Amino acid sequence: xxxxVPEKDYNRILGVLQEENVSIxxxxxxxxxxxxxxxxxxLINLLKNAGTTVTSILGxxxxxxxxxDQICAVIEPIYAREIEDLVQASAGWHFSAQQAALGDIExxxxxxxAHGFTSLAPRLWSLLDALLLARKRKSxxxxxRNAMVVDGPDDDELLENELxxxxxxxxxxxxxxxxxxxxxKEKLLNIKKAVIISIMMHxxxxxxxxxxxxxxxxxxxxxxxxxxxxxxxxxxxxIGQMTIYDAINSLSDNAADGIRELGQMLLxxxxxxxxxxxxxxxxxxxxxxxxxxxxxxxxxxxPLQHGATKEDLACSDYLWQRSKLNPRNSQTVTGMKTYRxxxxxxxxxxxxxxxxxxxxxxxxLRDLIEQVEGxxxxxxxxxxxxxxxxxx
Numbered sequence: 499x500x501x502x503v504p505e506k507d508y509n510r511i512l513g514v515l516q517e518e519n520v521s522i523x524x525x526x527x528x529x530x531x532x533x534x535x536x537x538x539x540x541l542i543n544l545l546k547n548a549g550t551t552v553t554s555i556l557g558x559x560x561x562x563x564x565x566x567d568q569i570c571a572v573i574e575p576i577y578a579r580e581i582e583d584l585v586q587a588s589a590g591w592h593f594s595a596q597q598a599a600l601g602d603i604e605x606x607x608x609x610x611x612a613h614g615f616t617s618l619a620p621r622l623w624s625l626l627d628a629l630l631l632a633r634k635r636k637s638x639x640x641x642x643r644n645a646m647v648v649d650g651p652d653d654d655e656l657l658e659n660e661l662x663x664x665x666x667x668x669x670x671x672x673x674x675x676x677x678x679x680x681x682x683k684e685k686l687l688n689i690k691k692a693v694i695i696s697i698m699m700h701x702x703x704x705x706x707x708x709x710x711x712x713x714x715x716x717x718x719x720x721x722x723x724x725x726x727x728x729x730x731x732x733x734x735x736x737i738g739q740m741t742i743y744d745a746i747n748s749l750s751d752n753a754a755d756g757i758r759e760l761g762q763m764l765l766x767x768x769x770x771x772x773x774x775x776x777x778x779x780x781x782x783x784x785x786x787x788x789x790x791x792x793x794x795x796x797x798x799x800x801p802l803q804h805g806a807t808k809e810d811l812a813c814s815d816y817l818w819q820r821s822k823l824n825p826r827n828s829q830t831v832t833g834m835k836t837y838r839x840x841x842x843x844x845x846x847x848x849x850x851x852x853x854x855x856x857x858x859x860x861x862x863l864r865d866l867i868e869q870v871e872g873x874x875x876x877x878x879x880x881x882x883x884x885x886x887x888x889x890x
Contacts (some may be wrong), residue, residue: 580619584695585703589618593708595737595745598715601753606712612688615695626691697734714742715749732787757799764808769798 515525529541543553555561556569585590591614593602616623624640696709714736717727724739731738737745760766777790818824867873 518631566669577619577622577625580622581695581698581702583618584615585699585706587705589706591616591708592700592705593711594705595711595741596748597746598711598748600749602708603712603715603749606708608685608689608692611692611696611709615692617697622695623691626694628688630687630690693735700734710735710737712746714738715745718742718746760799760801763801764811765806766799767802769800771796771798 526544529535529538529544535541554571556566583589621640624638627639632872693709699706700710710731714727714731717730717736727736727739727742730736772793772795775792775794777792819827821827867876
Protein backbone atom coordinates (compact mmCIF):
# COMPACT_ATOMS: atom_id res chain seq x y z
CA UNK A 499 0.00 0.00 0.00
CA UNK A 500 1.23 3.51 -0.85
CA UNK A 501 2.46 5.35 2.27
CA UNK A 502 1.01 8.65 0.97
CA VAL A 503 -2.56 7.22 1.07
CA PRO A 504 -4.00 7.44 4.60
CA GLU A 505 -5.35 4.20 6.05
CA LYS A 506 -9.13 4.06 6.14
CA ASP A 507 -10.68 4.16 9.59
CA TYR A 508 -13.30 1.42 9.25
CA ASN A 509 -14.00 1.47 12.98
CA ARG A 510 -15.12 5.07 12.76
CA ILE A 511 -17.42 4.23 9.85
CA LEU A 512 -18.93 1.32 11.76
CA GLY A 513 -19.31 3.56 14.79
CA VAL A 514 -21.28 6.07 12.74
CA LEU A 515 -23.63 3.32 11.58
CA GLN A 516 -24.15 2.18 15.15
CA GLU A 517 -24.86 5.72 16.30
CA GLU A 518 -27.45 6.07 13.53
CA ASN A 519 -28.84 2.64 14.45
CA VAL A 520 -28.32 1.41 10.85
CA SER A 521 -27.05 -2.11 10.12
CA ILE A 522 -25.00 -3.12 7.10
CA UNK A 523 -27.88 -5.30 5.87
CA UNK A 524 -30.34 -2.41 6.14
CA UNK A 525 -27.97 -0.12 4.30
CA UNK A 526 -27.46 -2.60 1.45
CA UNK A 527 -31.20 -3.25 1.14
CA UNK A 528 -31.97 0.44 0.95
CA UNK A 529 -29.34 0.93 -1.77
CA UNK A 530 -30.74 -1.97 -3.78
CA UNK A 531 -34.46 -1.27 -3.43
CA UNK A 532 -35.00 2.51 -3.31
CA UNK A 533 -35.00 4.32 -6.64
CA UNK A 534 -33.41 7.48 -5.27
CA UNK A 535 -30.10 5.63 -4.94
CA UNK A 536 -30.12 3.89 -8.32
CA UNK A 537 -27.37 6.17 -9.67
CA UNK A 538 -25.46 6.50 -6.44
CA UNK A 539 -21.75 5.78 -6.69
CA UNK A 540 -21.86 3.40 -3.71
CA LEU A 541 -24.57 1.26 -5.35
CA ILE A 542 -22.76 1.22 -8.69
CA ASN A 543 -19.56 0.09 -6.99
CA LEU A 544 -21.45 -2.56 -5.02
CA LEU A 545 -23.05 -4.10 -8.12
CA LYS A 546 -19.81 -3.92 -10.07
CA ASN A 547 -17.99 -5.93 -7.41
CA ALA A 548 -20.91 -8.17 -6.42
CA GLY A 549 -18.98 -11.27 -7.49
CA THR A 550 -16.14 -10.52 -5.10
CA THR A 551 -18.61 -9.83 -2.31
CA VAL A 552 -20.51 -13.10 -2.83
CA THR A 553 -17.26 -15.05 -3.02
CA SER A 554 -16.06 -13.56 0.23
CA ILE A 555 -19.36 -14.33 1.98
CA LEU A 556 -19.48 -17.95 0.74
CA GLY A 557 -15.88 -18.50 1.75
CA UNK A 558 -16.34 -17.22 5.31
CA UNK A 559 -15.96 -19.92 7.94
CA UNK A 560 -18.81 -18.63 10.10
CA UNK A 561 -21.39 -18.72 7.31
CA UNK A 562 -24.29 -20.91 8.44
CA UNK A 563 -25.76 -23.81 6.45
CA UNK A 564 -29.08 -22.00 6.36
CA UNK A 565 -27.42 -19.09 4.61
CA UNK A 566 -25.82 -21.45 2.10
CA ASP A 567 -29.20 -23.05 1.43
CA GLN A 568 -30.73 -19.64 0.79
CA ILE A 569 -27.94 -18.77 -1.63
CA CYS A 570 -28.48 -22.06 -3.50
CA ALA A 571 -32.23 -21.38 -3.63
CA VAL A 572 -31.50 -18.02 -5.23
CA ILE A 573 -29.16 -19.58 -7.82
CA GLU A 574 -31.46 -22.43 -8.82
CA PRO A 575 -33.80 -20.25 -10.95
CA ILE A 576 -30.76 -19.10 -12.95
CA TYR A 577 -30.06 -22.66 -14.10
CA ALA A 578 -33.78 -23.37 -14.58
CA ARG A 579 -34.03 -20.33 -16.84
CA GLU A 580 -31.27 -21.67 -19.06
CA ILE A 581 -33.12 -24.98 -19.41
CA GLU A 582 -36.25 -23.04 -20.36
CA ASP A 583 -34.25 -21.26 -23.07
CA LEU A 584 -33.02 -24.58 -24.45
CA VAL A 585 -36.47 -26.17 -24.71
CA GLN A 586 -37.92 -23.32 -26.74
CA ALA A 587 -38.83 -24.29 -30.30
CA SER A 588 -36.59 -21.52 -31.64
CA ALA A 589 -33.55 -23.21 -30.03
CA GLY A 590 -33.81 -26.06 -32.55
CA TRP A 591 -33.85 -29.04 -30.19
CA HIS A 592 -37.41 -30.17 -30.91
CA PHE A 593 -37.75 -33.39 -32.89
CA SER A 594 -40.92 -34.84 -34.40
CA ALA A 595 -40.73 -38.60 -34.87
CA GLN A 596 -43.59 -38.52 -37.38
CA GLN A 597 -41.59 -36.11 -39.55
CA ALA A 598 -38.15 -37.70 -39.13
CA ALA A 599 -35.86 -37.29 -42.13
CA LEU A 600 -32.50 -38.72 -43.07
CA GLY A 601 -30.88 -35.31 -42.74
CA ASP A 602 -31.78 -35.19 -39.05
CA ILE A 603 -29.66 -38.27 -38.45
CA GLU A 604 -26.79 -37.34 -40.76
CA UNK A 605 -26.48 -33.86 -39.22
CA UNK A 606 -26.32 -35.21 -35.67
CA UNK A 607 -22.90 -34.47 -34.12
CA UNK A 608 -21.73 -34.11 -30.54
CA UNK A 609 -19.74 -31.00 -31.42
CA UNK A 610 -22.84 -29.14 -32.62
CA UNK A 611 -24.77 -30.17 -29.49
CA ALA A 612 -21.98 -28.96 -27.23
CA HIS A 613 -21.76 -25.65 -29.09
CA GLY A 614 -25.51 -25.13 -28.75
CA PHE A 615 -25.54 -25.92 -25.04
CA THR A 616 -22.56 -23.71 -24.23
CA SER A 617 -24.10 -20.76 -26.06
CA LEU A 618 -27.58 -21.01 -24.48
CA ALA A 619 -26.70 -22.55 -21.10
CA PRO A 620 -23.13 -21.57 -20.23
CA ARG A 621 -23.70 -21.52 -16.45
CA LEU A 622 -25.30 -24.96 -16.43
CA TRP A 623 -22.50 -26.29 -18.64
CA SER A 624 -19.92 -24.93 -16.20
CA LEU A 625 -21.81 -26.36 -13.22
CA LEU A 626 -21.84 -29.86 -14.74
CA ASP A 627 -18.15 -29.55 -15.45
CA ALA A 628 -17.57 -28.83 -11.77
CA LEU A 629 -19.78 -31.71 -10.62
CA LEU A 630 -18.26 -34.28 -12.98
CA LEU A 631 -14.72 -33.21 -12.04
CA ALA A 632 -15.32 -32.58 -8.36
CA ARG A 633 -11.89 -33.85 -7.32
CA LYS A 634 -9.84 -32.41 -10.17
CA ARG A 635 -11.31 -29.08 -11.17
CA LYS A 636 -9.58 -25.98 -9.80
CA SER A 637 -11.19 -23.11 -11.72
CA UNK A 638 -14.65 -22.35 -13.09
CA UNK A 639 -15.37 -22.46 -16.80
CA UNK A 640 -17.90 -19.66 -16.48
CA UNK A 641 -15.11 -17.26 -15.55
CA UNK A 642 -13.16 -18.19 -18.67
CA ARG A 643 -15.51 -18.30 -21.65
CA ASN A 644 -12.64 -19.13 -24.03
CA ALA A 645 -12.02 -22.38 -22.15
CA MET A 646 -15.70 -23.29 -22.56
CA VAL A 647 -15.58 -23.23 -26.37
CA VAL A 648 -15.80 -26.74 -27.86
CA ASP A 649 -13.50 -26.97 -30.85
CA GLY A 650 -14.22 -29.62 -33.45
CA PRO A 651 -11.63 -30.99 -35.89
CA ASP A 652 -11.06 -28.84 -38.94
CA ASP A 653 -9.83 -31.68 -41.11
CA ASP A 654 -12.53 -34.09 -42.32
CA GLU A 655 -10.04 -36.91 -42.67
CA LEU A 656 -8.86 -36.43 -39.08
CA LEU A 657 -12.46 -36.50 -37.90
CA GLU A 658 -13.17 -39.73 -39.79
CA ASN A 659 -10.07 -41.40 -38.33
CA GLU A 660 -11.04 -40.36 -34.82
CA LEU A 661 -14.56 -41.72 -35.31
CA UNK A 662 -13.18 -45.05 -36.51
CA UNK A 663 -10.95 -45.23 -33.43
CA UNK A 664 -13.87 -44.34 -31.18
CA UNK A 665 -16.04 -47.12 -32.65
CA UNK A 666 -13.20 -49.66 -32.35
CA UNK A 667 -12.63 -48.82 -28.69
CA UNK A 668 -16.33 -48.81 -27.82
CA UNK A 669 -16.70 -52.22 -29.44
CA UNK A 670 -13.71 -53.53 -27.48
CA UNK A 671 -11.57 -54.17 -30.57
CA UNK A 672 -8.56 -52.14 -29.55
CA UNK A 673 -7.21 -49.16 -27.73
CA UNK A 674 -5.89 -45.79 -28.78
CA UNK A 675 -3.38 -43.34 -27.35
CA UNK A 676 -6.18 -40.78 -27.59
CA UNK A 677 -7.93 -42.62 -24.77
CA UNK A 678 -5.42 -41.29 -22.26
CA UNK A 679 -4.95 -37.87 -23.86
CA UNK A 680 -6.54 -34.66 -22.67
CA UNK A 681 -8.57 -34.26 -25.88
CA UNK A 682 -10.06 -37.74 -25.47
CA LYS A 683 -11.06 -37.13 -21.86
CA GLU A 684 -12.50 -33.74 -22.79
CA LYS A 685 -14.57 -35.36 -25.55
CA LEU A 686 -16.02 -37.94 -23.16
CA LEU A 687 -16.72 -35.24 -20.59
CA ASN A 688 -18.63 -33.17 -23.16
CA ILE A 689 -20.69 -36.21 -24.14
CA LYS A 690 -21.65 -36.83 -20.50
CA LYS A 691 -22.66 -33.19 -20.01
CA ALA A 692 -24.68 -33.19 -23.24
CA VAL A 693 -26.56 -36.34 -22.17
CA ILE A 694 -27.36 -34.89 -18.73
CA ILE A 695 -28.63 -31.62 -20.17
CA SER A 696 -30.69 -33.53 -22.77
CA ILE A 697 -32.39 -35.48 -19.99
CA MET A 698 -33.18 -32.21 -18.18
CA MET A 699 -34.62 -30.71 -21.36
CA HIS A 700 -36.76 -33.76 -22.08
CA UNK A 701 -38.07 -33.72 -18.52
CA UNK A 702 -39.03 -30.05 -18.89
CA UNK A 703 -40.52 -30.30 -22.38
CA UNK A 704 -41.30 -33.65 -24.02
CA UNK A 705 -40.89 -32.11 -27.46
CA UNK A 706 -37.22 -31.31 -26.77
CA UNK A 707 -36.19 -34.88 -27.54
CA UNK A 708 -33.65 -34.60 -30.35
CA UNK A 709 -30.96 -36.62 -28.55
CA UNK A 710 -33.47 -39.20 -27.27
CA UNK A 711 -34.90 -39.71 -30.76
CA UNK A 712 -31.53 -40.21 -32.45
CA UNK A 713 -30.45 -42.65 -29.75
CA UNK A 714 -33.75 -44.55 -29.98
CA UNK A 715 -33.39 -44.95 -33.76
CA UNK A 716 -29.81 -46.12 -33.31
CA UNK A 717 -30.78 -48.70 -30.68
CA UNK A 718 -33.52 -50.00 -32.96
CA UNK A 719 -31.09 -50.31 -35.88
CA UNK A 720 -28.70 -52.50 -33.87
CA UNK A 721 -31.48 -54.79 -32.64
CA UNK A 722 -31.59 -53.69 -29.02
CA UNK A 723 -34.20 -55.69 -27.04
CA UNK A 724 -37.46 -53.89 -26.35
CA UNK A 725 -37.04 -54.27 -22.59
CA UNK A 726 -33.78 -52.32 -22.68
CA UNK A 727 -35.34 -49.57 -24.79
CA UNK A 728 -38.30 -49.32 -22.42
CA UNK A 729 -35.96 -49.06 -19.42
CA UNK A 730 -33.89 -46.30 -21.09
CA UNK A 731 -37.11 -44.52 -22.08
CA UNK A 732 -38.26 -44.38 -18.47
CA UNK A 733 -34.88 -42.91 -17.53
CA UNK A 734 -35.36 -40.16 -20.11
CA UNK A 735 -32.40 -41.31 -22.20
CA UNK A 736 -34.33 -42.33 -25.34
CA ILE A 737 -37.83 -42.22 -26.79
CA GLY A 738 -40.37 -45.02 -26.38
CA GLN A 739 -40.84 -48.00 -28.67
CA MET A 740 -43.97 -46.70 -30.39
CA THR A 741 -42.31 -43.35 -31.06
CA ILE A 742 -39.36 -45.18 -32.58
CA TYR A 743 -41.76 -47.00 -34.91
CA ASP A 744 -43.21 -43.63 -35.98
CA ALA A 745 -39.72 -42.39 -36.76
CA ILE A 746 -38.86 -45.54 -38.74
CA ASN A 747 -42.09 -45.24 -40.74
CA SER A 748 -41.30 -41.60 -41.52
CA LEU A 749 -37.77 -42.50 -42.64
CA SER A 750 -39.17 -45.31 -44.79
CA ASP A 751 -41.69 -42.98 -46.44
CA ASN A 752 -38.96 -40.42 -47.16
CA ALA A 753 -36.75 -43.16 -48.58
CA ALA A 754 -39.58 -44.36 -50.81
CA ASP A 755 -40.11 -40.83 -52.09
CA GLY A 756 -36.40 -40.52 -52.79
CA ILE A 757 -36.35 -43.82 -54.68
CA ARG A 758 -39.40 -42.77 -56.69
CA GLU A 759 -37.79 -39.47 -57.64
CA LEU A 760 -34.57 -41.23 -58.56
CA GLY A 761 -36.41 -43.72 -60.75
CA GLN A 762 -38.33 -40.95 -62.51
CA MET A 763 -35.02 -39.43 -63.58
CA LEU A 764 -34.47 -42.50 -65.85
CA LEU A 765 -30.78 -42.38 -64.95
CA UNK A 766 -30.63 -45.16 -62.39
CA UNK A 767 -29.47 -48.75 -62.31
CA UNK A 768 -31.23 -51.61 -60.55
CA UNK A 769 -29.63 -54.56 -58.78
CA UNK A 770 -31.25 -57.45 -56.91
CA UNK A 771 -29.80 -60.09 -54.62
CA UNK A 772 -31.13 -62.97 -52.56
CA UNK A 773 -30.01 -63.40 -48.96
CA UNK A 774 -30.92 -65.38 -45.88
CA UNK A 775 -31.33 -63.94 -42.40
CA UNK A 776 -31.80 -65.77 -39.12
CA UNK A 777 -34.31 -63.84 -37.01
CA UNK A 778 -33.48 -65.11 -33.57
CA UNK A 779 -36.18 -64.78 -30.93
CA UNK A 780 -35.37 -63.44 -27.50
CA UNK A 781 -37.90 -65.92 -26.02
CA UNK A 782 -37.88 -69.23 -27.97
CA UNK A 783 -41.25 -70.78 -28.71
CA UNK A 784 -41.64 -74.50 -29.40
CA UNK A 785 -44.20 -73.99 -32.17
CA UNK A 786 -41.86 -71.68 -34.09
CA UNK A 787 -38.46 -73.01 -33.07
CA UNK A 788 -37.46 -73.88 -36.66
CA UNK A 789 -38.99 -70.91 -38.46
CA UNK A 790 -36.38 -68.27 -37.74
CA UNK A 791 -34.58 -68.53 -41.11
CA UNK A 792 -36.05 -66.15 -43.68
CA UNK A 793 -35.27 -66.01 -47.40
CA UNK A 794 -35.43 -62.44 -48.66
CA UNK A 795 -34.58 -60.43 -51.73
CA UNK A 796 -32.88 -57.06 -51.55
CA UNK A 797 -33.09 -54.39 -54.20
CA UNK A 798 -30.59 -51.61 -54.84
CA UNK A 799 -31.27 -48.51 -56.86
CA UNK A 800 -28.37 -46.15 -57.46
CA PRO A 801 -27.87 -43.18 -59.78
CA LEU A 802 -25.61 -43.43 -62.78
CA GLN A 803 -22.50 -41.33 -62.39
CA HIS A 804 -19.77 -39.91 -64.62
CA GLY A 805 -22.07 -37.57 -66.50
CA ALA A 806 -24.43 -40.21 -67.90
CA THR A 807 -27.41 -38.82 -69.84
CA LYS A 808 -30.66 -40.27 -71.19
CA GLU A 809 -29.23 -40.16 -74.70
CA ASP A 810 -26.45 -42.49 -73.60
CA LEU A 811 -29.06 -45.08 -72.63
CA ALA A 812 -30.89 -44.95 -76.00
CA CYS A 813 -29.17 -48.12 -77.21
CA SER A 814 -32.16 -50.43 -77.82
CA ASP A 815 -31.97 -50.13 -81.63
CA TYR A 816 -28.24 -50.79 -81.57
CA LEU A 817 -28.63 -53.96 -79.49
CA TRP A 818 -31.55 -55.26 -81.57
CA GLN A 819 -29.64 -54.88 -84.79
CA ARG A 820 -26.91 -57.16 -83.44
CA SER A 821 -29.11 -59.62 -81.54
CA LYS A 822 -29.31 -63.28 -82.53
CA LEU A 823 -33.04 -63.12 -81.83
CA ASN A 824 -33.46 -60.68 -84.69
CA PRO A 825 -34.79 -62.62 -87.74
CA ARG A 826 -32.62 -60.50 -90.00
CA ASN A 827 -29.53 -61.94 -88.30
CA SER A 828 -30.61 -65.60 -88.62
CA GLN A 829 -28.32 -66.17 -91.62
CA THR A 830 -25.53 -64.02 -90.31
CA VAL A 831 -22.49 -65.91 -89.04
CA THR A 832 -21.22 -64.00 -86.01
CA GLY A 833 -19.43 -66.80 -84.12
CA MET A 834 -21.50 -66.08 -80.99
CA LYS A 835 -22.95 -69.02 -79.04
CA THR A 836 -26.58 -69.07 -77.89
CA TYR A 837 -28.80 -71.45 -75.92
CA ARG A 838 -29.54 -73.32 -79.20
CA UNK A 839 -25.97 -74.61 -79.15
CA UNK A 840 -26.40 -76.36 -75.77
CA UNK A 841 -28.42 -79.54 -76.69
CA UNK A 842 -25.72 -81.05 -78.97
CA UNK A 843 -23.34 -80.99 -76.04
CA UNK A 844 -25.47 -83.54 -74.15
CA UNK A 845 -26.16 -86.07 -76.94
CA UNK A 846 -23.79 -87.26 -79.55
CA UNK A 847 -24.66 -88.29 -83.08
CA UNK A 848 -27.05 -91.19 -83.48
CA UNK A 849 -28.59 -90.77 -80.00
CA UNK A 850 -25.33 -91.78 -78.34
CA UNK A 851 -25.23 -91.63 -74.50
CA UNK A 852 -24.86 -88.10 -73.22
CA UNK A 853 -21.28 -87.03 -72.71
CA UNK A 854 -22.02 -85.79 -69.19
CA UNK A 855 -23.33 -89.26 -68.22
CA UNK A 856 -20.10 -90.87 -69.41
CA UNK A 857 -18.08 -88.35 -67.51
CA UNK A 858 -20.04 -88.97 -64.31
CA UNK A 859 -19.48 -92.70 -64.69
CA UNK A 860 -15.75 -92.22 -65.07
CA UNK A 861 -15.61 -89.94 -62.00
CA UNK A 862 -17.52 -92.49 -59.91
CA LEU A 863 -15.23 -95.38 -60.91
CA ARG A 864 -12.07 -93.34 -60.38
CA ASP A 865 -13.13 -92.27 -56.89
CA LEU A 866 -14.17 -95.83 -56.07
CA ILE A 867 -10.70 -97.14 -56.89
CA GLU A 868 -8.71 -94.37 -55.26
CA GLN A 869 -10.78 -93.68 -52.16
CA VAL A 870 -12.53 -96.95 -51.13
CA GLU A 871 -10.51 -99.64 -49.41
CA GLY A 872 -10.55 -102.97 -51.23
CA UNK A 873 -10.91 -101.55 -54.75
CA UNK A 874 -7.29 -100.39 -55.05
CA UNK A 875 -6.36 -103.76 -56.60
CA UNK A 876 -8.10 -102.69 -59.80
CA UNK A 877 -5.50 -100.01 -60.43
CA UNK A 878 -3.19 -102.58 -62.06
CA UNK A 879 -5.99 -104.41 -63.88
CA UNK A 880 -5.55 -103.75 -67.62
CA UNK A 881 -9.12 -104.77 -68.49
CA UNK A 882 -10.53 -102.32 -65.96
CA UNK A 883 -8.24 -99.56 -67.22
CA UNK A 884 -9.48 -100.12 -70.74
CA UNK A 885 -13.07 -99.92 -69.46
CA UNK A 886 -12.29 -96.55 -67.88
CA UNK A 887 -10.87 -95.30 -71.15
CA UNK A 888 -13.99 -96.41 -73.04
CA UNK A 889 -16.22 -94.74 -70.43
CA UNK A 890 -14.40 -91.48 -70.88
